[in-house]
Amino acid sequence: MEAVTTPARGAALEIDGLSKAFYGTRALDRVSFVVRPGELVGLIGPNGSGKTTLIDCVTGVLRPDDGGVRLDGRSITGLPAHRLAKRGLIRTFQQVRVFTSADVRDNIVAGGFATVLPSRYLFNPAHWAATAARADALIAELGLSRVRGTSAGHVSYGQRKLIEFAAGLLCDPRLMFLDEPVAAVNPTLALTMRQRIRALHEAGVTIVLVEHNLEVVLDLCERLVVLDHGVKIADGPPADVMALPEVQEAYLGR
Amino acid sequence: MHVFIDEVVNGLTLGSEYALVAAGLALIFGVVQIVNFAHGELYMVGAYLLYLAQTYLNWPYVPAAALAVLAMGLFGLIFYVAVIRTMIGKGWQLQLVATLAASVVLINLAIVTVGSIPKVVVSPLTATILTAYFVRLSAQRLVVLVCALVAFAGLYGFLKYTKAGKAMRAMSQNRDAAVVVGIPIERVTLSAVVTGAMLAGVAAVTIPPLSNVNPTMGASVTLQAFAAVVMGGFGNVTGAIVSAVLLGLAEAIGIIWVPSEYADAIVFGVMIAVLLFRPHGLFGRAARA
């Protein structure tokens, strides 16, 4: 399957001592790990372990209480989300988000805002024509052609996940956080999604994948980072990590 | 020095006025996330109820005041049914516009029914002057402060110890959890609106004897009450009360140096300044997504 993004050098990510507390509960407790360019890392852990909070802190949605984040060696801690998106740090949302007043095609074309300066939103027909062409190609490949003109609020949950993923691709990501991309999606769409993720990986984009579906995680990821109650409890190759007693305990519960 | 103390007393009275209105506003917002633009008009309605009780029923001050406050509870019910109940859960812009519309209706109904000429309500204590050291103040001002304190003590007890009060605090902290746990949302919201209306009623019967009753009197309190609620951290009743008193003091003391027409500007200036440094208010809630 063709990779649709222009081959991008994947970004490197360093997370250093990230902490975040809400109303006294520590959602993240000095979490540190490194993601090398082009790696496909799985971020796993039981519900409430802080995975989405981590993504929020890294992508500028939340301000961490402590610690720092570096993208390709440059500090990005506390930068607003839109600036990070323009640097190629793209994410999808656990509760899938789309622009409800726009149709499917425009939702995907909107990814074009990340790759151009605001001063060039208007009067830039070349950029938007290219974006539209890429969007059309993606729509065809992802099987969304029939609903391209439908309002994004009216398509199925799985289709919305595909839309979100496609829009993210159009942002020319160098590092992509995928927050449960196949959760609650029917098996056919899930397969499509997995193929796209693999293609993205082969194109060289760094990927951090949050997923509960261990089969998907073990299939795709080269490395796993495990969080439990906001603390990193493991970091390494999937087979090794899954064999660790603390990891099994975390999943089987106390 | 006399001037300063005078203004401090003024400020406390003003602050109490704002605080009684702000407390109800904060309570309603905390419980149902609706910013009630018409809250100042509840104050105005209460004052007119006192006027009607005194002028047409010929009741003396205390019974008339008590009647007005109770009647405000009933008015709170009507207000809830007509405005608040249908707006729960609708987008916040629609809610704000709905309460703004209610405010416009109430003000102009007052104008066309009772007229825009200011009316007088009388309290036997307005003329009584108390003197202590340098201070001369009308006893009515003391009444305002005492009633405000009693009202807030009652509110505190209500929120902390009664079932309805606890339900309101629960809804204020975590709406979804409150629903799941089975708290009767509509009834609790109704109680909050009625409580807010009655608090405004307390302000309405204690303060107008010091000035007058007119259709736009609510407007001059609403903005300050809002500023207090915003400063105090939306939905935080204690924060709103404290901020309201601070704003009242700031306004009264500020007038020593600044022309009195700019009183509103002082209040808003303080509010904007606070928000710039602490966007969630002085006692604000933690960031929500």
Next chain:
Amino acid sequence: MVRLGASQSFAWTAALVAALVLPFIVTVPYYISTAIFALIYVTLAVSFDLVVGRIGALSLAQPVFYGYGAYAAALLATHARPGPGFWIEAAVAVLGAPLLALAIGIPAFRLSLHSFAMGTLGFALIAQLVANNWLDLTRGPMCISAIAPLRLSYPGGVLQIVTLRQSYYVVLAIAVLAVASVALIARSRLGMAFRAVRDDPLLAAARGLSPNQMRLIAFTVSAGLSALAGVFAAHFETVVCPSYLDLGITVLLLIMVFVGGAGSLRGVVTAAVVFTIGPELLRLVAAWRLVLFGIILLFTVTAFPDGFEQLYAAAGRALSRRRSAGPAEEQAWKP
């Protein structure tokens, strides 16, 4: 991007033609006057809708920009006789109002939604206080009066806008400019950016859009258009008072936007016309007028939150069902 359906293009064209020939069909001066007020409010309402309906920020400060335009024109026209003429005044309005908008918007947009509304209200009140009390500049409640007619210079001479008919065409041009500007923005990528920020600011940011930048753009454009309306109004009414900054104007604009349908150009334009002409037809006393407005607004917001747009959209669907041969018009969004 959205293309207008055939019936919609026809409706807009018909409306424009009707507006162009109106002064020749309706000759009673009072009616032309009313039409002029309607067009002033069309300008104000569509520019207000740019902020409230299209970028989703409930600003209560619109009269500040309208008043700025009016006072700027009044001061320019009375401090030197003859005044500098329409083009200079328009430039001062259209360039100065955005600066004012930035001064208000940059701090205000840092606030949360509710606080933003309150913050803009605070600025509006302060502006009204200044207008009422800075007597040296604005003459306060005594107003700036005896403003000479608008002077439009063109290659070859100067046209004085003296008759009602002339005024009508000037304000019509301004209103058309406002409507066209908003329509063009809506159809452009900028409009797409606005809708994205309105729908989901968090998602928009995750896609590289700065919500605050977009809000400021909408706010400044809106300010410029409203200020232009103020310039015209100053000359048309020949008097500029602090009442230009009154909260009542905000209330009326809110009605026009919400009863018309936030984000709907056709709805807002319709509501602007209905709510200026309606009260004149009903000849209500001001206070009763406001009671009625308030009730209408309350009722609309509780029962028909999409306002007139709901009616238009339903009509549109009914029309396309009639023409069942062709594909139904896309319901994607309103123009």
